[in-house]
Amino acid sequence: MFNLIKLEFYKLKRQDILKVLLLIVIGISAFSAFSEIRILMSDGLRGSGKEGYTNGFRDMFMLFVSGIFAGFYIGSDFSNKTIQSQLFQGYKRLDIIISKALVFFIGTSIIMLLYPITVSIIYTFKYGWGEPFTITSVLFILRVAALGIILNVGTTSIFVLLAFLCKDIPKTICTCFAFPVLISAISSTLGKAVPVIGDLLRFTTLAQMGSIIDDIILPSTVLTVFLTAMITVIIVISLANLLFAKAEVK
Template identity: 25%
Template sequence: MGKLLHVEWYKLVRDKIYWILLAVIVLVNLIILSGGQQFSLSGYSFLKNIMQKEVITIMMASIYGGLFVGRDFEDGTLYHEITAGRSRIQVLLAKTIVFLLALNGLILIFPLLGIIYCTLKNGWGIPFTAGMEFYLLFVFIAFVLLNCAIGMISMLAAVCFRDVGRTIGIPIILFFIMIMLLNGKYAIQYAHFLPIGMLALVTNGTVHPVYGMLLGSIWSAVLFVISALVFRQAELR
């Protein structure tokens, strides 16, 4: 398993597209937010605001998911591990772990940089009370797990379709459907079940981050199990 993680990491670090996309995401966010007052907010207020404005970032990160995972299927490079006698589940798990780390890197890079910048420039904004560090840690973990849940859609699409086109296309379609549902009549109800909605609820404090952690974990686990079941018996061409 260690070797599989190592090789996935090796591939990620040498993937120019990832680093270019990371830079583009920071740039796009800077352009979008440059006209507003975001950078005059305190660190805490920036945190509260930013995750609700990350829709485009999440979509761009999902596209990368399609490239990172779908390309391995399309080019057949994923098969090196299988023909070398590795367990399919371990191959999938290693790929998933590195992919989700990469995805979180893309989604969280700008919020983290923004929070650091705003805190250094304008201060944290509210008194740092006892237990706040745990709350912030929970918020961070909830974000990570909810992002994982969103990323797992790309992983499942990759495993089912095994090409770049559909691995990028299907999650984007689902993404738009989720956005539509979250702008509809039952938006609040849907937000409690859809990872992208839960991100907003956790950010604005409507629900405790533990719920976000729970929802993110459940979605991630369910989607991974389905992916694993499909991949375990998949005919790889």
């Protein structure tokens, strides 16, 4: 397992895809921030760095970028026969899944965190933070970032499952793109029509993202975030292992 994790970190450093995606995220963040600023100015309104920071965590668009990362980082290992080679060398399928998932989570966490940080910096230069910047502000930034990373790990663990199901780059990217769209559609239709489904959706990692950006949150909210993400990751990785264990890898 340790050797596999070292190999994944080495691969992440050597691949250009993460660097390219980070540049794309910065570009998207800047475009989004300046577009919103123009809209606010035309309406005679003001934003703030804090507002841009919190709104960035609720923007589902970054899931599409993470989907691309999943396709090129995990899906490509099927296309270039890397995973087949690891299986031939005797590595366990679960170890392969976990090692790739761990390093993928690190990469996608950087991608997801860069967006609100970039938007917040632009907003702060234009409007200021929105309130006196104190140690409380620093703790708020760190707390939202930490809980946001935890929730994003839970959400993007679905992409690990999809990558091991699709076993190539295009299918992985397409299914990852469809995931947030499908969840949004279910939430706006069945979630409203069927109360039980709506209640269940409120406990997903995507829905929990809105609860971490309040100035003050209860310990129960933090516990719910941890449990939601942890349960999601355990279920998804277990399902990926179950399906991958039975799959024929050519």
